[in-house]
Amino acid sequence: MKIKVKLFATLRINREKEMLMDLPEGATPKDIIGQLSIPEEDVAILFINGRGRKIDTIIAENDTVSIFPPVGGG
Amino acid sequence: MIQLLLKMIPYQFFHPWEVVDLNRYSRNISTLSQEENQVLLQSKVCVIGCGGLGGYTIEMLGRLGIRTITAVDGDVFDETNLNRQILSDEHKIGQSKAIAAQKRMAVVNSDVKVIPIVEFLNESNAQSIISGHQVIVDALDNIPTRFILQEACHSLQLPLVYGAIAGWYGQASTIFPNDKTLNKIYRINTSNGKEKELGNPAFTPALISSIQVSEVVKILINRGDLLRNKLLFINMLDHEYDVIDL
Numbered sequence: 391m392k393i394k395v396k397l398f399a400t401l402r403i404n405r406e407k408e409m410l411m412d413l414p415e416g417a418t419p420k421d422i423i424g425q426l427s428i429p430e431e432d433v434a435i436l437f438i439n440g441r442g443r444k445i446d447t448i449i450a451e452n453d454t455v456s457i458f459p460p461v462g463g464g
Numbered sequence: 465m466i467q468l469l470l471k472m473i474p475y476q477f478f479h480p481w482e483v484v485d486l487n488r489y490s491r492n493i494s495t496l497s498q499e500e501n502q503v504l505l506q507s508k509v510c511v512i513g514c515g516g517l518g519g520y521t522i523e524m525l526g527r528l529g530i531r532t533i534t535a536v537d538g539d540v541f542d543e544t545n546l547n548r549q550i551l552s553d554e555h556k557i558g559q560s561k562a563i564a565a566q567k568r569m570a571v572v573n574s575d576v577k578v579i580p581i582v583e584f585l586n587e588s589n590a591q592s593i594i595s596g597h598q599v600i601v602d603a604l605d606n607i608p609t610r611f612i613l614q615e616a617c618h619s620l621q622l623p624l625v626y627g628a629i630a631g632w633y634g635q636a637s638t639i640f641p642n643d644k645t646l647n648k649i650y651r652i653n654t655s656n657g658k659e660k661e662l663g664n665p666a667f668t669p670a671l672i673s674s675i676q677v678s679e680v681v682k683i684l685i686n687r688g689d690l691l692r693n694k695l696l697f698i699n700m701l702d703h704e705y706d707v708i709d710l
Contacts (some may be wrong), residue, residue, distance in 0.1 A: 399632075435695075439607055462630070464629065
């Protein structure tokens, strides 16, 4: 199934801003970050279709997954 | 017409016991009405952290006429602060950031009382530090302490204006007592924010601090849209300004 993935801030370094991924049925955001070599601790905000979701949520065809890293400085 | 006449009556007429130089705030009007300016003059805001974000925030709050500002930071300036922290300069290396905030405001706007607290916020002092203010500003530099502050604001039912920065990126939100918005912004309470790799340049704290101060003002005057249950995420490198529903 086709999934759109959007990466924000530093997660774009050496990766695309936005990409289409072909994933098997039952895939989760954990599979996406694994394929993209993003460490789990770099995932601060995780959206599926604009709503906050857990890293092991099952994704559906045509979903958009957005991932933001932790920003905490002052 | 009556309203116009009322606006022409000096503030001292209503508060004869204190003399306030309203001409100082004349450029705030009509962005802020005279009544709204008076609200600011009577407000108390607590800024947690007097570094990159906090320095600019205290500067703007004081110039706006927030008459009582509590400035909280247990840290002293070092050379690495000079690239961005407006309260720092070469003569202040080794000196308290909170006391620098007090000294700075004494020469910018002597109407404003800055109360320095030379302590780092922690679970045992958080509630006593923030108590008695109308709005709390999160200008901290680490994620775990932000959660301590959110919990203290929840306990005392105080609004919290959050801001955080890393490199080209910054974000802000307004957190009302029961919102627990940080739990949505940080899936994991980690001490490894991206600022550890990216550092912070001069321009990012100034930008995010401006957003935070405008949120503080809107809370105090009860006007405009707040970033409540929303995150403003700014990427200056690619010019992206997203307001995300949380």
